[in-house]
Amino acid sequence: MLPPYLPASDLETLIQRALSEDLVSPAAGLGDRAEDVTTVATVPEGARAAAQIRAKEAGVAAGLEASRRVFRAADESVDVTWAVAEDGARVEAGDTVGRLEGAARGLLVAERTALNVMQRMSGIATATRRMVERARPHGAEILDTRKTAPGLRALDKWAVRLGGGTNHRLGLHDLILIKDNHLAAAGGVADALDAAHRYREMHDADLQIELETRTLAEVRAALEADEDGSGGPDIVLLDNMARATADGGVDVTTLREAVALVDGRFRTEASGNVTLGTVEAIARAGVDAISSGALTHSVRALDLSMSWEGVKRGGGERGR
Known part of the structure; x- marks a missing residue:
């Protein structure tokens, strides 16, 4: 659920602006073309993939809903399933925070932006929780x-x-x-x-x-x-x-x-x-x-990572 001061339309605008930082650069000389050139060059258009987001340290996992919307904004076929009970749940080092399935290209385009959102929000939530517990x-x-x-x-x-x-x-x-x-x-x-x-x-x-x-x-x-x-x-x-x-x-x-x-x-x-x-x-x-x-x-981002579980190219599947 979004907080009352963040309408869905405002969050969508923020997400599109964040994604555009990766995809639109006049300095690149690509004109109106906005694409992840590495992914387009190396990943087949129809490839599908599964991935997971893991916590590399203990803390509070936050920004789940925001990052889910980042993945869906990059590609509507991406399905996100969270392994934690709620936005703001505690996680330990090594815990799986969530799993993703969908177009491989969409996952790769959204990966960094989604993790940036989650890591910053999780870092803030973790620091806050620690102070709250003492006060x-x-x-x-x-x-x-x-x-x-x-x-x-x-x-x-x-x-x-x-x-x-x-x-x-x-x-x-x-x-x-x-x-x-x-x-x-x-x-x-x-x-x-x-x-x-x-x-x-x-x-x-x-x-x-x-x-x-x-x-x-x-x-x-x-x-x-x-x-x-x-x-x-x-x-x-x-x-x-x-x-x-x-x-x-x-x-x-x-x-x-x-x-x-x-x-x-x-x-x-x-x-x-x-x-x-x-x-x-x-x-x-x-x-x-x-x-x-x-x-x-002065937030320190919580260390999270996304790793691939498998890539399906046409009729075959390639594991990690």
Whole structure:
């Protein structure tokens, strides 16, 4: 099932654009001809093949539905059968993730693009799942950010969902997030919050207001703006209040103080210095959520491979 922010038509457009990176190149001097020249030169047109996708390391298999659509976009005859229970399932090294049957040419054309999608999404989902497992026991959810690959935000955020994380804002349109540069332009916390509330009321917008704070003084300013219960943010972002330490850990003293100051009046989100090694300590500080840009901007792809099980040429079959 596709996430609500990725209509099937948008995914199809993304897939066609990705496939065209391999098949259309003005620099090749082929004019309008778009084909895999190696495959056309070496693989008979009627050949059919079977292949399997295997995990070469443990992780979370994600992007199954997206990659299935890549194979079908390359050749509608390709049949994909997944060996795992669902998109977002755990796999171990050596596990078969899925099997494919269909036109050999179609499989070869789609192979790299489909694996690129699966490997990136699986890497994001795996990193997310590992953070979720450390933060969730302490009541904190893991959020993504807008630090995604250009043009791939929907896939990146989909992968976070499949890993058990929660999508933060999708773009600049679905949350009022007042950051440091907005504060500088608006004249400070009180003025920025007042302007945000006026915008929301003027447009009758169903938007939450989140305020980034970098100091305890800014947290106090947010609380002062909310003295009557209507002028503060819905969420306060506590940025870099978990201080990195020389041993690779974090000092959460300031973060704990900020959470205590807020005392449940707003939702709290921590950001900055979030790694797999620090996320549990940050969660223990009592925040409601932890956002990590590294989930998508520094992803390491999960190692997956596709291997042939057999090729049928006319009446004969040739195994691996």
